[in-house]
Each structure stands twice: as C-alpha cells, then as structure tokens.
Amino acid sequence: MAKEDFTEYKLLSKIARLYYIDDLNQQKIAEKLNISRTKVSRSISRAKQLNIVSININSPADEFTELESTLEKVFDLKECLIVPWSENDTEIYRNMAVLVAGLFDRILADGDTLGVGWGATLKNISAYIEPLRKINIQTVPLLGGLGRSGIEVNTNAVASIIAEKYGGTSYAMHSPAVLDSRQARRIMEKDSSVAEIFKMAAGINTALIGLSDIGQQSTMIKTGNFSIEDFKYLESIGIAGDVNLIFINEEGQPVANDLDSRLLRLPADKLKNVKNIIGAAYGASKIKVLLGAMKGNLINILVTDEKTAGQLIKQA
C-alpha cells in the first residue's frame, strides 16, 4: 500500500470510528481533526464505498429479512414476508398470522376496508390472527362463497372473523362464487346486495387473497365447484392457477376461458388497482401461480414460507 493511500485509509478509518463507534457528529469530528465538515461527510461516504465500514443486520427475528429483501427486488414487490418452513401446516399458518398481524398494524387504519379472498391459507390466517391493536376496519369478500357444509372455505366467514377480531364490521356476499350459467351470474351480479359488496370492493386499499393451483387435490375440486375435466381443460389452455378465482397463466395474464362467465369475483383490472394486495400461499404446487401472480401484478405483497421463497427465486 502506497504511503498516501495508507494515510488516506488511516484518516478514513479514524473518521468512520469516531462517527459510527464513538457517535460523534460530523461537526465534532471536523473540529477534532481540523478538517471541514464537508470533508467528514465525504470521507464517511468514501469509507462506506471502500468497505472500511461494514454494516450488518442481525436479530433473532432476522432469519429471513435478507431473503425477503431479495424477493422484493426480484419480483418488484412492495413487501415480502417469510415464515420458517415446517412439516406442520398449522405452524406455518400460525406464523403467517403473526406476520400478517404485524402488517395489518402498519397498513390498516380506522375506516379502511379490507377485501378478503378464499382458501385454506386465508381461513387459517384468520383463525390464528391476533390483532396488535383494535382497528375499526370493514371487511368485504372479494368473491362469492365456495364452501359447502363440511368443507368451509367461505369468504364471508373469513371476512367476519377478521372484522370481529379487529373490532370492525364485516359485510357478506350472499351468492356462490361459481354459478351454473352465465345468465345466473349476470342476475346475481345485478342483485342489489351483491352489487353493493362489489361497489365496496372497488374502493378497498388492502386485499388479502389466496392463490390456488389447478391440481386434482385442489380445494375447488373437493368443494364440487369444478370437475376434474374442468381443470384438465384449464390446464390445456395454459392456466397456471387462480388468484381470487381469476385464472392466469404463468406470465400472470388472465386467459379467456369457458368458465369465466360463470364466476362472481372482483375482476383482474379492479384487483390490480388495490394499493396493497397481499397474496398468502406456500407449497411446491403454488409456485407457478405465485410466479404468475407476481409477474402480472395481481399481488404486490407476498406471504409465504422459506422453502417456497427459495424455489421462487430459483425459477424467477
């Protein structure tokens, strides 16, 4: 190392130490070392640039913030929240609920309306979520009901549980999500009680939605809303899965299909207008639909587990 470089590095180290370790402000450092505060400011920048100063983030709760940060950048997300992987699904749901509670605490305010989707993940998050404080929110379903007795995944239930816990008000959509015919859907859509919910849904700032794949294990098959043939058809036209019952391909584009006209849910263009669209999903089967949902901007906040997060990065 040349003498001048040594002298420069020595000074930069000294300034960095005084600033970061001894907590002197730049004015005081300037006075102490007999240089201008401008030079101190520039020296600190330079010391950072030269990696004389290295800053690390570490905390018991920091396990995934780096991974989260990476996901946020790669998929251009507003935010990403990751829970540890576990054999135990309940463990995952509970941890997701904790993170979503932290998120809600920041992004929801009195008077806000939260839109909710459907699915096992949402049902469980709503079951385990514990508000950090009461918030007077309104909750509305973003699609009709998909549950049948015994296989309860009703959006109305999710909406009401969350609203109750937060001390807010929930609204229900009194219609199935999948109608028998285009005509039936049109009629329900115009029904004043349903129309009112969709009007509310159009004005939400936050949505918490589920994503599903079109595998044969899908809840949508179990609920009887769709048949295996329906799913085979969807697969044949390149569908990767659905986001709030919007069928999309891997690129995140909604693909026109025979089923669409019978579905009662907030459409893609309206959903994309929502400021915070929280998509919660995990597991290998959800990779494709998650990738699509992020690419197509159908979600901008991702809640998932570490395994899924890792796979998403790989396939980005």
Add this chain to the structure above:
Amino acid sequence: MAKEDFTEYKLLSKIARLYYIDDLNQQKIAEKLNISRTKVSRSISRAKQLNIVSININSPADEFTELESTLEKVFDLKECLIVPWSENDTEIYRNMAVLVAGLFDRILADGDTLGVGWGATLKNISAYIEPLRKINIQTVPLLGGLGRSGIEVNTNAVASIIAEKYGGTSYAMHSPAVLDSRQARRIMEKDSSVAEIFKMAAGINTALIGLSDIGQQSTMIKTGNFSIEDFKYLESIGIAGDVNLIFINEEGQPVANDLDSRLLRLPADKLKNVKNIIGAAYGASKIKVLLGAMKGNLINILVTDEKTAGQLIKQA
C-alpha cells in the same frame, strides 16, 4: 421470544436493512412500510441500541485505530497515533514521520507557527517526514541547543529541516538549553534574539516535542549537558523524566529542582496553552514520563508505537 417482541424485532430488522443495506432514506422507508418517518428514525436508533445493527470498521490501515481510540479516551487526548512495533528503530521513525505528516496536513495552515522540541525521535521524524502538500509555516525551537558536534540533536536543525521541507521559514535560538548558571540563563533569556524566539514560541498553535527519561542511557548524559549525579539527584526528588526539558514527576507536575534555573526552554504554563502539543516517544523507558506528560496535560496528542501504547494502557 414473545410474539410482540418477534414482531417488533422483525420490523426493526426490516427497517435497518432498508436503511443501511438498501440505502433508502427514512422518508422512503416510511412510505413503503406505511409508518411515519419519525417512527423510522426512532426504529433505527432502537435497532442500533439492540445491536440488531452492528457496524464494524476495517481497513488495511486500521490496525491500530481501535487502540488509538482507547488511548484517546483513557488519557483524554485530542488524538493518538500509533505505529507498528519493530526491532528496527528506523522503521518506527519512518512510520511516525508518515503519521505526523498526515497530522500536519490537517492541523497546520499557511501562516501557522510550529514549535519544535528536541531528541532522537524528533530528529528522525524531521529527517523522514514528507509533506503531503506545501504549507507556508514558520518553525521555532522551544528550547536552546543541546547538541554537541557529533551528537546532533539540535532543535535549530529540527526546526530548519521541517520548515524547509514544508516550504516555510525557520527561526533559530542562538543559545544552549542548559546554561552554566542561573545568571547566565537570565542574561541569555533577555538577549533580544533569544527573547524574540520565546515571544514567537508563546504564540504557536502547534508544538512537536520530545520526552526523555532520566536513565543513564539518556541522550542528555551523552551530550554532556547533565551528569549521572544530576540524574541521580533528579530521581531522588521523584522526577520521572522531562518534557521539553521540563522535569516532571509521574503525576505530570513539574517539580522544583536545583537545575531548573539554568534551563532555557518554554516553561510548563506556556506549553500548556498550546492548542496542539504533539508528544512523540516510544520504548519502555519512556512509559513513566509519557504517563506524567499526559496526566499533566503537557501533551495532548500522542505519537508512539503499539508496544508502548499497550503498556500505557496497562499502567493507566
């Protein structure tokens, strides 16, 4: 870790990462996370406090900045500069010269007057120093000459070498430092050429001075200015050594003694008024006098080697 704590730590980690790693400003973080910038600011402070953020200083030239920082605090120094220990004295002197050059670059400005002391260390620093830039300084000796032909430690020489290298002007004190009698000293002191130098010396903002012990190997014995008996006497009255020919005890107090009245040098009270008093010395024999000089505020900037620095800390 309790759930609320986890949530708090998670948020703090996230904020810290966005701020320190991703270089977002607090405003942007606040917007992203939907919190106030005040909270972001406070969160960053808290993250630092909780050691979620750890900052390290590292550079090839940083070997001793931590030790320097410790010395500065322990001995309330304006600054401390440490060179690596070496078997080779020349190596130490050369390195000291580099550091002193860096220091001069900061603390000396055109028109400033630098006072210089005496000793092997100063002589060598002046020999090896290479200015980082030209500075139009004036240099004045802070004591009379101690050298004899063959054993040159003359302050006039030190002053003139430094001034020449920096492109400044040097002034000489045409008198020995140790006179034969009190009377002789009084006469010299009043001599206009000497008086003028002391007048200049009283107005300096920076002094570079040497420290010596009163061991039998001392240069002062070799120069013939003092006898072994003189030193034994000084030792008997508790003298630890001298700073610019001011004899002090280990507490840094100048001790009245029979020799004082024959010495021609800037006295302690005048020296203490100087803004930057750079003391350069190393080696086991200098520990006591260094401790005294720092305690008594006869120096406020220390230049030494790592070994001596370590011993000083131990005996602090």
Add this chain to the structure above:
DNA sequence: GCATTATATGAAAAAAAATTCATTTTTTAT
C-alpha cells in the same frame, strides 16, 4: 371497574448531513 403513571405517537422545529456549485489545487500531458 376507574384513576394514575408510563409509554408511544406524529407534527413541527431544530439539528445534522448531503449535495451543489464556484473556486482552487493538483496532476498530467505537452
């Protein structure tokens, strides 16, 4: 349950830091 104390909050003010810009200094090329 209610009152009291402690803690947390955000808007505004103050302080600190980064950037801009005009100038000087240093380096490089001739």
Add this chain to the structure above:
DNA sequence: ATAAAAAATGAATTTTTTTTCATATAATGC
C-alpha cells in the same frame, strides 16, 4: 517549463434526520 484537464475543496443550499413538544394510547395499581 507551461497549459489543459482532472480532482479536491469549502461555503451555501437543500435534503434528511433527530429532537422537542403536545397529545393519545396503553399499562399498572387501587
């Protein structure tokens, strides 16, 4: 050596950050 280009500098401006202060929220004791 001198001129031209590049880099460094510090005062002033702008931006960012911290602190203050008044208010609101939550925790604790009675």
